[in-house]
Amino acid sequence: MNALAAPRVLPIxxxxxxxxxxxxxxxxAGVTLSGHALAVDNGCIVALLPNDEAVQRFRPRQTxxxxxxxxxxxxxxxxxxxxxxxxxxxxxxxxLMRWLSExxxxxxxxHAGPDFVHAGSLLACAEMLRGGITTFNDMYFFPEAxxxxxxxxxxxxxxxxxxxxxxxxxxxxxxxxxxxxxxxRDALSGNPLLSFCLAPHAPYTVSDKTFGKIATLAxxxxxxxxxxxxxxxxxxxxxxxxxxxxxxxxxxxxxxxxPQLIAVHAVHLDxxxxxxxAHEGCHLAHCPTSNMKLGSGIPPMATVQSRGMNFGLGTxxxxxxxxxxxxxxxxxxALLAKAASQNAEALDVHAVLAAATLGGASALGLEARIGSxxxxxxxxxxxxRLDEWMLQPVFDPASHLVYVxxxxxxxxxxxxxxxxxSGGIPAKIGSSELLDLAGLWHTRLTS
Amino acid sequence: MNALAAPRVLPIxxxxxxxxxxxxxxxxAGVTLSGHALAVDNGCIVALLPNDEAVQRFRPRQTxxxxxxxxxxxxxxxxxxxxxxxxxxxxxxxxLMRWLSExxxxxxxxHAGPDFVHAGSLLACAEMLRGGITTFNDMYFFPEAxxxxxxxxxxxxxxxxxxxxxxxxxxxxxxxxxxxxxxxRDALSGNPLLSFCLAPHAPYTVSDKTFGKIATLAxxxxxxxxxxxxxxxxxxxxxxxxxxxxxxxxxxxxxxxxPQLIAVHAVHLDxxxxxxxAHEGCHLAHCPTSNMKLGSGIPPMATVQSRGMNFGLGTxxxxxxxxxxxxxxxxxxALLAKAASQNAEALDVHAVLAAATLGGASALGLEARIGSxxxxxxxxxxxxRLDEWMLQPVFDPASHLVYVxxxxxxxxxxxxxxxxxSGGIPAKIGSSELLDLAGLWHTRLTS
Numbered sequence: 001m002n003a004l005a006a007p008r009v010l011p012i013x014x015x016x017x018x019x020x021x022x023x024x025x026x027x028x029a030g031v032t033l034s035g036h037a038l039a040v041d042n043g044c045i046v047a048l049l050p051n052d053e054a055v056q057r058f059r060p061r062q063t064x065x066x067x068x069x070x071x072x073x074x075x076x077x078x079x080x081x082x083x084x085x086x087x088x089x090x091x092x093x094x095x096l097m098r099w100l101s102e103x104x105x106x107x108x109x110x111h112a113g114p115d116f117v118h119a120g121s122l123l124a125c126a127e128m129l130r131g132g133i134t135t136f137n138d139m140y141f142f143p144e145a146x147x148x149x150x151x152x153x154x155x156x157x158x159x160x161x162x163x164x165x166x167x168x169x170x171x172x173x174x175x176x177x178x179x180x181x182x183x184x185r186d187a188l189s190g191n192p193l194l195s196f197c198l199a200p201h202a203p204y205t206v207s208d209k210t211f212g213k214i215a216t217l218a219x220x221x222x223x224x225x226x227x228x229x230x231x232x233x234x235x236x237x238x239x240x241x242x243x244x245x246x247x248x249x250x251x252x253x254x255x256x257x258x259p260q261l262i263a264v265h266a267v268h269l270d271x272x273x274x275x276x277x278a279h280e281g282c283h284l285a286h287c288p289t290s291n292m293k294l295g296s297g298i299p300p301m302a303t304v305q306s307r308g309m310n311f312g313l314g315t316x317x318x319x320x321x322x323x324x325x326x327x328x329x330x331x332x333x334a335l336l337a338k339a340a341s342q343n344a345e346a347l348d349v350h351a352v353l354a355a356a357t358l359g360g361a362s363a364l365g366l367e368a369r370i371g372s373x374x375x376x377x378x379x380x381x382x383x384x385r386l387d388e389w390m391l392q393p394v395f396d397p398a399s400h401l402v403y404v405x406x407x408x409x410x411x412x413x414x415x416x417x418x419x420x421x422s423g424g425i426p427a428k429i430g431s432s433e434l435l436d437l438a439g440l441w442h443t444r445l446t447s
Numbered sequence: 448m449n450a451l452a453a454p455r456v457l458p459i460x461x462x463x464x465x466x467x468x469x470x471x472x473x474x475x476a477g478v479t480l481s482g483h484a485l486a487v488d489n490g491c492i493v494a495l496l497p498n499d500e501a502v503q504r505f506r507p508r509q510t511x512x513x514x515x516x517x518x519x520x521x522x523x524x525x526x527x528x529x530x531x532x533x534x535x536x537x538x539x540x541x542x543l544m545r546w547l548s549e550x551x552x553x554x555x556x557x558h559a560g561p562d563f564v565h566a567g568s569l570l571a572c573a574e575m576l577r578g579g580i581t582t583f584n585d586m587y588f589f590p591e592a593x594x595x596x597x598x599x600x601x602x603x604x605x606x607x608x609x610x611x612x613x614x615x616x617x618x619x620x621x622x623x624x625x626x627x628x629x630x631x632r633d634a635l636s637g638n639p640l641l642s643f644c645l646a647p648h649a650p651y652t653v654s655d656k657t658f659g660k661i662a663t664l665a666x667x668x669x670x671x672x673x674x675x676x677x678x679x680x681x682x683x684x685x686x687x688x689x690x691x692x693x694x695x696x697x698x699x700x701x702x703x704x705x706p707q708l709i710a711v712h713a714v715h716l717d718x719x720x721x722x723x724x725a726h727e728g729c730h731l732a733h734c735p736t737s738n739m740k741l742g743s744g745i746p747p748m749a750t751v752q753s754r755g756m757n758f759g760l761g762t763x764x765x766x767x768x769x770x771x772x773x774x775x776x777x778x779x780x781a782l783l784a785k786a787a788s789q790n791a792e793a794l795d796v797h798a799v800l801a802a803a804t805l806g807g808a809s810a811l812g813l814e815a816r817i818g819s820x821x822x823x824x825x826x827x828x829x830x831x832r833l834d835e836w837m838l839q840p841v842f843d844p845a846s847h848l849v850y851v852x853x854x855x856x857x858x859x860x861x862x863x864x865x866x867x868x869s870g871g872i873p874a875k876i877g878s879s880e881l882l883d884l885a886g887l888w889h890t891r892l893t894s
Contacts, residue, residue: 088839089846093785093795127837233789292782293850295791322850335739335779336786338540342680344742348540389878390574392535392885395893399536403740403769408855431836438839446842 009057014041015417017060019051020383022070022397026357027372030350032398038071040379043417047375068387069411070397072353073372074134074156074380075326076360079226079264079285079314081140082149083112083120085127086441087319096232096294104319108141111444113169117142119437121149126434127324129155129421131407132382134414137226137262137285137314137364139199141170144184147194153428154420156380158364160199160226161185163210174210178217193416195366197262202228203247204235208254215255224260224365226285227251230273231265232296248273257282262363264314265290267297274300278309283363286355288332289323290316301337302346312360313352327407330356334402349402379417384409456504461488462864464507466498467830469517469844473804474819477797479845485518487826490864495820515834516858517844519800520819521581521603521827522773523807526673526711526732526761528587529596530559530567532574533888534766543679543741551766555588558891560616564589566884568596573881574771576602576868578854579829581861584673584709584732584761584811586646588617591631594641600875601867603827605811607646607673608632610657621657625664640863642813644709649675650694651682655701662702671707671812673732674698677720678712679743695720704729709810711761712737714744721747725756730810733802735779736770737763748784749793759807760799774854777803781849796849826864831856 018040023033025048037054039046047057084104091103117140128136138146139160150157161181163174171177185196198214200206206214206227218225229247230236239247248269251257259281266284269277277284284304291297304311313329315321330352337347347355361371370380384405386394391404413421420427465487470480472495484501486493494504531551538550564587575583585593586607597604608628610621618624632643645661647653653674665672676694677683686694695716698704706728713731716724724731731751738744751758760776762768777799784794794802808818817827831852833841838851860868867874 086840089842089851092843092846092850093792095791099791123836123839130837289782292786293791295785295789295793297789298786322846332782335736336783338742339739339745339783342742342744344542344546344740345540346742387882389570389881389885390577392570392882393533393889393892395536395889396539399539399769403539404536406853406855408853434836435834435839438836442840442842445840 011057011059014039014046014058014060015062016040017054017058017063018066018071018383019054019063020066020069020071023048023373024070024072024353024398024401025373026073026354027374029354032396038373038381040417043379045373045375045377045379048373066383069383069385070401071381071383072401073357074370074382074413074415075132075356076312076364076371077128077133077136077315077324077326078262078312078360078363079287079316080124080136080138080324081317082124082136082138082146083117083140084317084319085124085324086116086120086438086445087317088322090319090445096296097234099294099320107445109168112141114142114145116441117145118149119441121146122153122429123434123438124318124324125150125153125155126426126429129153129413129426130410130424131325131327132384132410132413133324133326134380134382135360135366135370137197137360139201139226141168143181144188147184147188151191151193153426154193154415154418156193156370156415158195158197159184160197162199162201163214164201164205165207165210166205174207178213195364196223197364198223198225200225200227202231202235203239203250211251211254211256218260224262224363225256226262226264228264229266230263230268233268236268248276252276265296265299267291267299269300269304271303274303274307274309278307282309284309284311285314285363286311286333287314287316288329288336290320292332292336294320298336298340300340301333302341302343305347305351310359310362311355312363313356325407326356327401327405330402349398352402353398380415382410382414383412385411458504458506461486461493461505461507462509463487464501464505464510465513465518465830466501466510467513467516467518470495470820471517471519471800471845471848472820473520473801474821476801479843485820485828487864490826492820492822492824492826494822513830516830516832517848518828518830519848520804521817521829521860521862522579522803523759523811523818524575524580524583524762524771524773525709525759525807525810526734526763527571527583527585527771528764529571529583529585529593530564530587531764531766532571532771533563533567533885533892534764535769537766537892543743544681546741546767554892556615559588561589561592563888564592565596566888568593569600569876570881570885571765571771572596572600572602573873573876576600576860576873577857577871578772578774579831579857579860580771580773581827581829582807582813582817584644584807586648586673588615590628591635594631594635598638598640600873601862601865603640603817603862605642605644606631607644609646609648610661611648611652612654612657613652621654625660642811643670644811645670645672647672647674649678649682650686650697658698658701658703665707671709671810672703673709673711675711676713677710677715680715683715695723699723712743712746714738714746716747718750721750721754721756725754729756731756731758732761732810733758733780734761734763735776735783737767739779739783741767745783745787747787748780749788749790752794752798757806757809758802759810760803772854773803774848774852777849796845799849800845827862829857829861830859832858
């Protein structure tokens with residue numbers, strides 16, 4: 001009788017209806033839905049609604065039932081150097097400056113040409129898609145090679161327009177880096193999965209003059225600025241000796257602070273600096289594994305959160321992590337904040353799930369397009385199975401995503417409505433090609 | 448010609464010859480071997496030797512070639528509450544005392560009978576074997592039910608003779624706990640895979656009188672003593688208020704310090720306490736994930752290591768972790784020590800591999816039987832595949848075990864020469880039984 005009484009509306013054709021056990025939409029915050037479906041059409045999310053309404057309202061060309069699985073927005077890797085996957089485990093257990101100057105920079109100066117960047121980015125994009133990451137914010141040389149790799153695999157990428165004062169195979173000086181990056185941006189401007197970010201490497205490798213140009217470009221072109229800052233105490237001491245101020249104060253004087261700034265790492269922040277960054281609307285790219293592994297220290301994330309500063313999560317490059325795995329970063333963010341603050345309530349599971357999705361999207365200025373499962377946003381999402389015996393019992397799927405399951409439980413990853421990973425391997429590349437690429441570069445790097 | 452010139456010795460029959468890509472024997476320390484084989488007979492390691500010698504010296508009933516894989520000793524979980532796997536994710540993001548008194552203890556008082564302990568221990572043992580753990584040191588009620596679960600799955604276990612002052616379904620008072628535990632020890636004394644450990648719960652739940660009895664029993668029966676201590680600042684403050692001294696000083700006065708003591712957690716240690724524990728030959732069970740998750744703090748492991756104190760790694764129970772995964776604990780131990788000491792060289796990969804194997808074995812007094820791949824020891828070991836595309840490239844297998852691979856890459860686990868896990872599931876239990884057990888208890892715990 002109710003069926004007759006209900007308004008009679010013809011069902012709408014859609015590309016896909018996904019019916020998992022649970023959905024964590026991120027917006028609204030802290031919610032886990034059961035018995036709901038996600039409708040996708042033309043690359044976008046059309047609706048998130050109860051199953052019984054979904055079957056009335058939609059006539060899907062494909063329906064995917066995912067019992068025992070949880071659906072969440074695609075993860076956003078807010079800071080990485082994708083191509084460095086080829087240097088995974090190349091040097092360990094060394095502090096940042098020795099690791100960079102004795103091991104990483106020499107290897108890069110010998111090897112990091114466009115072919116290295118393309119191969120490393122393919123491996124990195126494959127690894128990230130495998131683990132539910134749909135968007136990454138990259139900083140490296142030859143970004144056009146990274147764009148090509150992401151494009152082939154159907155992944156969303158934010159490419160860094162890198163600037164550094166010393167010459168590499170990619171560019172001769174800071175102006176050359178900026179010119180090359182801006183030219184790549186012009187050449188690739190039509191690609192809906194690509195956007196760009198100004199990426200001055202760090203206060204210790206970029207001059208005031210170059211930072212000034214970047215502030216101007218950021219305002220003119222409305223681009224985010226993404227820079228390593230306050231990563232180590234050593235960096236701060238050097239800045240005090242050379243410039244008489246800490247790097248964040250130097251960036252403030254140069255006009256860099258504002259909602260366009262993504263402060264990467266920001267391990268060492270005093271209370272005034274947190275207040276300043278929060279007041280200016282800056283974002284923080286928290287990379288807990290890299291900060292721990294390089295012995296950089298422990299960022300005060302519980303305070304950052306309580307002051308209302310937006311933050312996302314980053315893997316950093318595989319050379320300092322050594323995984324491109326945001327499930328790991330979510331777990332490490334939650335655990336490290338609790339350990340450092342001696343407060344088990346710091347960064348709860350919903351806070352880190354939000355950081356790994358909407359936090360990263362907001363930092364990149366992409367919150368209208370990605371980062372949650374709101375209708376109208378791009379259909380970037382992933383499915384994670386929680387029904388394996390080793391994960392039982394499940395009292396709270398959100399808790400399990402952070403503390404129990406891992407990227408190995410991601411079964412499907414979609415970008416803009418396209419199924420770009422299932423069955424443990426990206427749709428557009430095979431394991432043998434990935435193994436061959438890694439093997440080739442392993443040989444070159446060790447010969 | 449060399450073959451003719453070599454001494455002609457008839458090959459010896461052995462049960463098994465394993466030929467992996469790499470072997471990390473733990474003894475000698477810091478070594479990764481290539482082109483070597485492990486010969487196993489009658490449950491014991493017979494030889495670790497170059498492949499060409501192995502084929503001359505041995506005629507194996509079975510040969511297992513494992514290209515792309517690394518062999519290492521079975522991991523030793525130095526502190527867990529196996530049965531609490533049924534409370535995995537039952538309560539998160541709460542500090543220790545609230546987590547215990549509001550959530551865990553009420554659930555245990557309602558549910559933790561022998562059937563709960565047996566089911567939870569089956570799930571825990573299965574999870575541990577899946578991840579290369581061959582021995583666990585347990586502290587829980589109804590240890591005979593845990594022994595039965597470990598026995599069924601062929602796992603090596605050290606059972607805690609638990610003591611606590613308050614009554615539970617298991618026992619009425621401290622004397623009753625000790626009497627029950629000792630009776631179980633007598634009943635199970637013939638099992639070569641079982642040993643025992645006195646397990647007073649913690650300084651805040653055990654009286655001086657009971658600690659005194661335990662010191663006497665430890666000396667009489669030559670048993671290790673395994674207790675939570677200095678886990679939180681709150682515990683230390685309470686002890687100062689009640690006893691006028693910190694818990695470690697209280698244990699010293701009660702005669703508990705010595706090579707038999709396994710100090711679990713020991714998060715908060717001043718320099719004098721580290722020196723005292725090291726001088727007395729005490730061992731530390733480091734549980735980094737649990738310490739972080741409960742907001743207990745960060746133990747000074749870099750200092751513990753530099754003072755030469757032995758330590759192993761523990762998962763704690765699944766309720767405060769939420770995985771029983773020593774690959775995760777190795778990674779967290781390495782990362783957290785570096786973060787806290789701001790020294791990337793602290794706890795390098797070989798140090799954490801040793802802690803997860805020989806360190807735990809030594810703490811339990813089992814270093815003559817397990818913990819490394821020395822000939823004569825029991826054949827407890829596991830194989831980990833490093834040839835998946837997502838883990839490439841591999842420059843150093845030891846680094847990959849700590850920073851890249853996970854328990855999901857463990858392909859085989861052997862205990863006393865028996866293959867107790869392969870293909871992702873223990874030999875003696877199926878996934879449907881494990882899912883049924885977890886489902887049943889999930890229903891009971893949420894009804």
